[in-house]
Amino acid sequence: MTGNNHTPVTVLGIGSMGRAVAAAFLAAGHPVTVWNRSPERAAALVEHGAVHALSIEDAVAASPVIISVLTGFDATLHALAPAAGALAGRTVVTLNSGSPAGARAVAAWVTARDARFLGGAIKNVPAAVGDSDTLLYFGGDRANFDATADTLRVLGGEIVHLGPEPDLAALYEAAVGATLLPALLGFFEGAAVLATRGIPAAAMVPYSRKWLQMIESLLPLLAEEIDTADYTKLGSSVALFHDSLPEDQALAAETGVDMSWHAPMHDLLRRAIAEGYGEQSISALYEVIRKPAA
Numbered sequence: 001m002t003g004n005n006h007t008p009v010t011v012l013g014i015g016s017m018g019r020a021v022a023a024a025f026l027a028a029g030h031p032v033t034v035w036n037r038s039p040e041r042a043a044a045l046v047e048h049g050a051v052h053a054l055s056i057e058d059a060v061a062a063s064p065v066i067i068s069v070l071t072g073f074d075a076t077l078h079a080l081a082p083a084a085g086a087l088a089g090r091t092v093v094t095l096n097s098g099s100p101a102g103a104r105a106v107a108a109w110v111t112a113r114d115a116r117f118l119g120g121a122i123k124n125v126p127a128a129v130g131d132s133d134t135l136l137y138f139g140g141d142r143a144n145f146d147a148t149a150d151t152l153r154v155l156g157g158e159i160v161h162l163g164p165e166p167d168l169a170a171l172y173e174a175a176v177g178a179t180l181l182p183a184l185l186g187f188f189e190g191a192a193v194l195a196t197r198g199i200p201a202a203a204m205v206p207y208s209r210k211w212l213q214m215i216e217s218l219l220p221l222l223a224e225e226i227d228t229a230d231y232t233k234l235g236s237s238v239a240l241f242h243d244s245l246p247e248d249q250a251l252a253a254e255t256g257v258d259m260s261w262h263a264p265m266h267d268l269l270r271r272a273i274a275e276g277y278g279e280q281s282i283s284a285l286y287e288v289i290r291k292p293a294a
């Protein structure tokens with residue numbers, strides 16, 4: 001590998017994200033080979049200087065760093081299988097989403113072929129690939145990460161090594177991403193509540209922003225309570241949330257907005273009260289959520 005200066009890279013998969021990844025390497029002056037299941041998608045990148053490999057064997061043979069941006073780990077394994085004999089000595093980097101088990105499966109398969117593996121995730125949209133505040137994190141062998149990091153820095157200004165396990169990025173993706181749907185559902189519910197009075201969703205954006213900033217500011221304290229199993233620091237108790245359940249139900253009745261998705265949250269609050277966490281911080285819900293209901 002030629003270090004930070006224009007290591008040849010192969011990008012497997014030129015969907016939305018793969019295209020952006022390949023374009024960033026081209027813009028930074030790297031020799032770029034692209035491969036895609038549907039070959040017709042390569043034309044635009046070829047115009048910008050990419051080499052289009054028609055076979056996966058040629059794609060793998062072209063570069064010491066192979067970056068897979070296919071939809072998932074199964075697709076990566078499936079795509080790479082015919083090139084198994086060409087992988088030795090190369091580094092395979094995955095940037096797709098998927099389960100930790102999927103990452104471990106690809107890592108095992110790749111390393112069994114005397115190649116190296118870095119399981120990564122890109123924490124931004126395709127349009128932000130290459131931006132200085134775009135974060136990518138990786139799990140895998142530290143020495144291999146160090147050898148590849150300068151090349152990967154083309155994709156974003158913040159390049160983080162999470163640890164030696166190859167599935168860590170997938171694990172963090174699942175953990176960090178867990179807030180997305182509940183947070184969005186809350187926003188959509190709020191918009192529906194306002195709509196019952198003819199108020200547009202845009203009216204609440206400034207206040208929702210402040211609210212999310214407040215929640216963000218609590219994260220270190222919540223994490224400390226969880227990590228120390230000491231749920232006494234935050235003022236907002238489980239009981240406080242539990243006692244507001246009737247208001248929740250009254251608002252659903254008043255507005256006709258479907259709040260049925262609250263039911264499992266209400267169950268968790270009731271379980272927490274039953275298990276004696278009523279006067280503890282709301283972060284004590286962690287103790288309930290991490291074990292199955294009896």
Ligand SMILES: NC(=O)c1ccc[n+]([C@@H]2O[C@H](COP(=O)([O-])OP(=O)(O)OC[C@H]3O[C@@H](n4cnc5c(N)ncnc54)[C@H](OP(=O)(O)O)[C@@H]3O)[C@@H](O)[C@H]2O)c1
Binds near residue numbers: 014036041070072123
């Ligand atoms: N887009 C985003 O905002 C974003 C952000 C962060 C992370 N990601 C992650 O990046 C990955 C790619 O996302 P994307 O948005 O680029 O998706 P996309 O536009 O749907 O592209 C998917 C790519 O995977 C290929 N593919 C799918 N199944 C395949 C298979 N079985 N064998 C070979 N190739 C296969 C597709 O090939 P064809 O062209 O032949 O269909 C295409 O190149 C996903 O894991 C996604 O979670 C995306």
